[in-house]
Amino acid sequence: MHKVATVNTRIEPKLKMEAETILHKVGLTSAEAVRLFYMQVCLHKGLPFEVKIPNKETIKAMHDANKRKTHKAKKVTVNYTLSPIGC
Secondary structure (H helix, E strand, C coil), rough: CCCCCCCCCCCCCCHHHHHHHHHHHHHCHHHHHHHHHHHHHHHHHHCCCCCCCCCCHHHHHHHHHHCCCCCCCCCCCCCCCCCCCCC
């Protein structure tokens, strides 16, 4: 198959750098990753992951995170026992 189409996009430099670092670790170029994404879109006849409209709690958590605030979570108690590990 001849590769003759071009895709151009604008993204934040930090996002590009972080993604390319990860892609490099798995042996992919940005162009290969975009091609894989497009192939998955065609295979799934849509996005290859679930996209949901966030609920009010999620929107608030995202808003708080953008303001560098923490979102209070419910208290969770975990009970466990440590046992010695034999050599």
